[in-house]
Amino acid sequence: MAAAEPKPPAGAAAAGRLARGCWSAFWDYETPKVIVVKNRRLGVVYRAVQLLILLYFVWYVFIVQKSYQDSETGPESSVITKVKGITFSERKVWDVEEYVKPPEGGSVFSIITRIEVTPSQTLGTCPESVRVSNASCDTDEDCVAERLDMLGSGLRTGRCVPYYQGSAKTCEVWGWCPVEDGASVSQFLGKMAPNFTILIKNSIHYPKFQFSKGNIEHRKDGYLKRCTFDEVSDPYCPIFKLGFIVEQAGENFTELAHTGGVIGVIINWDCDLDLSASKCNPKYSFRRLDPKHVPASSGYNFRFAKYYKVNGSATRTLIKAYGIRIDVIVHGQAGKFSLIPTIINLATALTSIGVGSFLCDWILLTFMNKNKVYSHKKFDKVCTPRRSSGSWPVTLALVLGQAPPPPCPCSADPGQSLAAPPPWPCPASAPSEQMADTPASEPSRQDSTLTDPRGLAQL
Incomplete structure (x- = not known):
């Protein structure tokens, strides 16, 4: 007698049914249910929201921000500066080699407009400055020998x-004497300083687009020797008068020359490379950078010394210089049409239009008088079995529609006969009030939908 073949376990069979059901459901096509609501106010809200979204993307995103372009910020830049001019003070004539620091001609430089000179300092002993804390004294006991004050002389x-x-007394120090406060002499260099000319030569490069340009016009007729900057007539003559820069920054030149300050020359290269290269032009702006209205830190000054020998001893002239520091700052952005950002922003615009539908659905199902009727029309309710008729794979297969529905009634009456099961899926109870614009043939259409939930009979 042949041995009976072993039956596969129930779990394996259920898993196989689940796999077949998932594979079959993978090829199904689902489409949302569309309901047309004849309500003028809701329609106005819907179209207004759509119009605002379209205006935002068309005007701001695509026209103002030019989001259809690939962009690059922060160009590679080089700056070369050169100052020319001559001035005089009460004691001497000053040329550019003396009043410009540093002389290399970089993007940051200072033009000295006032100095306080302490001449002929030598190493020796002298009274400490009264500005140093704890420097005042009455007797030798008030001064500690070999004490070094970091802020002293x-x-x-x-x-x-x-x-x-x-009649004041201070502690004696050994250092460069006399100290600065004891013998300094002030000299003003700013009488002719407003007429100093500053050449700012700038070139930029956008490596992503392989685009380069400079701010000087290519001419060989000595154009730069006779021109000064004018935004309309000479935009490619980057020669500025110092007085013009200070005036454009909104400052008083005489006051700034006495206390010193920092002026920023900002060169902006915003280039639309979809246009010709002649449309990419530098824009200049000027403003003061140091905190003008903070007395503790306003102004700009620095010290330097000139050394020499007198009768074989080291001697120096200490100079405290007040001046106008110029910082040349270059920035910009270049853009050029690119298909990828265009597609991304178009997709974002089309997706954002759906915000109008979400908003109107919320109004429709929350605030409208017949919101329960609209909710019944919009959502179908499917009966699920009260008890699990098998393991979880079978239940999932039932939900996916790959197995016949269990013979469980949708109604709450436990004595109802199982011979005539309700249709699957079964609708919720009909609402008490009906929509005014529902045609007479709607019940028959609903009946066919209920008996044929997938609508296959109408295809």
């Missing part, structure tokens, strides 16, 4: 000596 000797003028 030298190493203290321990003696209390009379100050340079007046």
Whole structure:
């Protein structure tokens, strides 16, 4: 007698049915249900939201922001500067080699407009400056010998000596004497400074688009020797007068020359490379960069010294310089049409139009008088079995529509006969009020939908 063949386990059979059901459902096509609501106010809201979204994308995103372009910010840049002019003070004539620091002609440089000179300083002993804290004294006991104050002028000797003028006394120090406050002389260089000319030579390069350009016109007739910058007539003559720069920054030149300050020359290269290269032009703007209205840190000054020998001893002239520092700042952005950002922004625009549908659905199902009727028309309710008739794969297959529905009634009456099961899926109970614009043939259409949930009979 032949041995009976072993039956496959129930779990394997259920898994096979689930796999076949998922494979079959993979090739199904689903489409949303469309309901037309004849309501003028809701329609106005829907079209208004769509119009606002379209205006935002068409005007701001595509026209103003030019989001159809691939862009690059921060061009590679080089700046070369050169100052020309001559001025004088109460004691001497100054040329460009003396009042421009540093002389290399970079993007940051200073033009000295006032100096405080302490001449003939030598290494020795002298009274400390009264501006140094704890420098005032009455007797030698007030001065600690070999004390070094980081904000002072030298190493203290321990003696209390009379100050340079007046009856005050300060501690004696060993250092460069006399100290700055005791013998400094002020000189003003700003009388002719407004007429100084500054050449700012700038060239930029956008590596992504292989685009380069400079701010000087290519002419061989000595154009730069006789021109100055004018935004309309000479935009490619980058020669600016110092007085013009200070005026455009909104500052008073005499006041700025006495206290010093920092002026920014901003060159902006915004280029639309879909147009010709002649449309890509530099735009200049000027503004003060240092905190003008903060007394503790306003103004600009620095110190330097000139060294020489007198009778074999080291001597120096200390100069505290006040001036106008120029910072040349270059920035910009270039853009050119590219298919990828265009497609991305178009897809974003088309997707954003759906916000109008979401908003109107929320109004329709929340605030409208017949919101329950609209909800019944919009959503179909499907009966699910009260008990699981098998393992979870079978239940999932039932939901996917790949197995016959279980003989469970949709109604709550437990005594109802199972001989005539309700249709699958079964609708919720009909609402008490009907829509005014529902045609007379709607019930028959609903009946056919209920008996044929997938609508295959109408295809």
